[in-house]
Amino acid sequence: MTQSWTGPPAGGAETPARPTVTVASYPDYASAQRAVDYLSDNEFPVERTAIVGTDLRLVENVLGRMTVVRAGLAGAATGAWFGLFIGLLFGIFSDSNWLGVILAGVLIGALWGAVFGAIAHAMTGGRRDFTSTSSLQAAQYGVTVDAEHAEAARQLLTRLNWQASGAGSGIGG
Numbered sequence: 001m002t003q004s005w006t007g008p009p010a011g012g013a014e015t016p017a018r019p020t021v022t023v024a025s026y027p028d029y030a031s032a033q034r035a036v037d038y039l040s041d042n043e044f045p046v047e048r049t050a051i052v053g054t055d056l057r058l059v060e061n062v063l064g065r066m067t068v069v070r071a072g073l074a075g076a077a078t079g080a081w082f083g084l085f086i087g088l089l090f091g092i093f094s095d096s097n098w099l100g101v102i103l104a105g106v107l108i109g110a111l112w113g114a115v116f117g118a119i120a121h122a123m124t125g126g127r128r129d130f131t132s133t134s135s136l137q138a139a140q141y142g143v144t145v146d147a148e149h150a151e152a153a154r155q156l157l158t159r160l161n162w163q164a165s166g167a168g169s170g171i172g173g
Helices: 028-039 068-092 097-120 147-166
Strands: 002-005 019-026 049-065 130-146
Touching: 002 068, 019 028, 019 147, 028 130, 028 147, 068 097, 130 147
Parallel strands: none
Antiparallel strands: 002 019, 019 130, 049 130
16 A cells, blocks of 8 residues: 655645555556546546556657658648648738639748758758657556545455456356
């Protein structure tokens, strides 16, 4: 049983700190979410519950090589979206060919985006010649509740684990 104190909520409203207790730990987020969903289905006050990921690690997955050409193409795509936005903005207030204004915005945005993307990548000097995505992953997820509701949560989660194991299927039959 782990006990901790919670501070003010993220919204900034000042509330007195309440002691919390970890009532269950799970190896993945889906299992912890299933447990909180079970608590909610059984009328438990889930507003007093939190899922806390612990032992966090940053995982960066490399997607591929980044070249000046790829950086230019990515910059062109981003620039085209920005150009579309500017073209739509000018097109709304234009008395002339609004489709032409939008098209010009997209083309100019793509051109400048390609130039800036290629130059920005070339200026890195080869220090980061790959693309990647990053994510935070937790080793385990704890379900914590306010200390005053810990025993009720433990009882419900014990029932959930008992049902999931199939232990209750042979009773009464």
